[in-house]
Amino acid sequence: QKEVEQNSGPLSVPEGAIASLNCTYSDRGSQSFFWYRQYSGKSPELIMSIYSNGDKEDGRFTAQLNKASQYVSLLIRDSQPSDSATYLCAVRPGGGADGLTFGKGTHLIIQP
Amino acid sequence: NAGVTQTPKFQVLKTGQSMTLQCAQDMNHNSMYWYRQDPGMGLRLIYYSASEGTTDKGEVPNGYNVSRLNKREFSLRLESAAPSQTSVYFCASSESGDEQYFGPGTRLTVT
Numbered sequence: 175q176k177e178v179e180q181n182s183g184p185l186s187v188p189e190g191a192i193a194s195l196n197c198t199y200s201d202r203g204s205q206s207f208f209w210y211r212q213y214s215g216k217s218p219e220l221i222m223s224i225y226s227n228g229d230k231e232d233g234r235f236t237a238q239l240n241k242a243s244q245y246v247s248l249l250i251r252d253s254q255p256s257d258s259a260t261y262l263c264a265v266r267p268g269g270g271a272d273g274l275t276f277g278k279g280t281h282l283i284i285q286p
Numbered sequence: 287n288a289g290v291t292q293t294p295k296f297q298v299l300k301t302g303q304s305m306t307l308q309c310a311q312d313m314n315h316n317s318m319y320w321y322r323q324d325p326g327m328g329l330r331l332i333y334y335s336a337s338e339g340t341t342d343k344g345e346v347p348n349g350y351n352v353s354r355l356n357k358r359e360f361s362l363r364l365e366s367a368a369p370s371q372t373s374v375y376f377c378a379s380s381e382s383g384d385e386q387y388f389g390p391g392t393r394l395t396v397t
Contacts, residue, residue: 206384208384208385208386216390216391217376217388217389217390217391218329218376218388219388220385220386220387223384223385225384262328262329264329264386266383266384272317272319272334272336272342272383273319273331273334273344273345274329274331274386275331276321276328276329276330277328278326278327278328279328
């Protein structure tokens, strides 16, 4: 069973600080990695995708990938109360399989 | 441009009843997916369609059938609903199988 693991939280971060969310995956053949944000009662919203080792920045968000360690992270700079949500890590398995494998999500709370 | 739309938004069924969840996308994407989301279980793939005319099982296909009606539409059918199928159902679409975009979801309760 290919797995994606996340700390369920809640992770509480003061407003204006950096929130760091982590994810590990078991399928070493995975090539595509994604972060989704999900507000309570809403659908997942894609916020970052990353395909190669290193960092990828988009506004206040930075995704980091380390395939050797099978580790993906998401940094949110200058955290705002509106960033309070559940963040889902998703991985596309290797071997040409379709569909994403999701972690159970980390609940992030930004304290004003 | 509505993206991915799903109907209905809410549904209550009795055990043994059948229903079809509808999904449509206007992004001209090739691939479409059905997931279910349960508390403590995360999102799990039920079925997917990599292109018009093809469908494949995901992680949890038992009790469901799907139809890729055309490139825009992908429906999920529950032939005989069971309480274990109480969940939130999300449809998603993707151009390449990577970045997937989700519809608003259907909240289904089976009593």
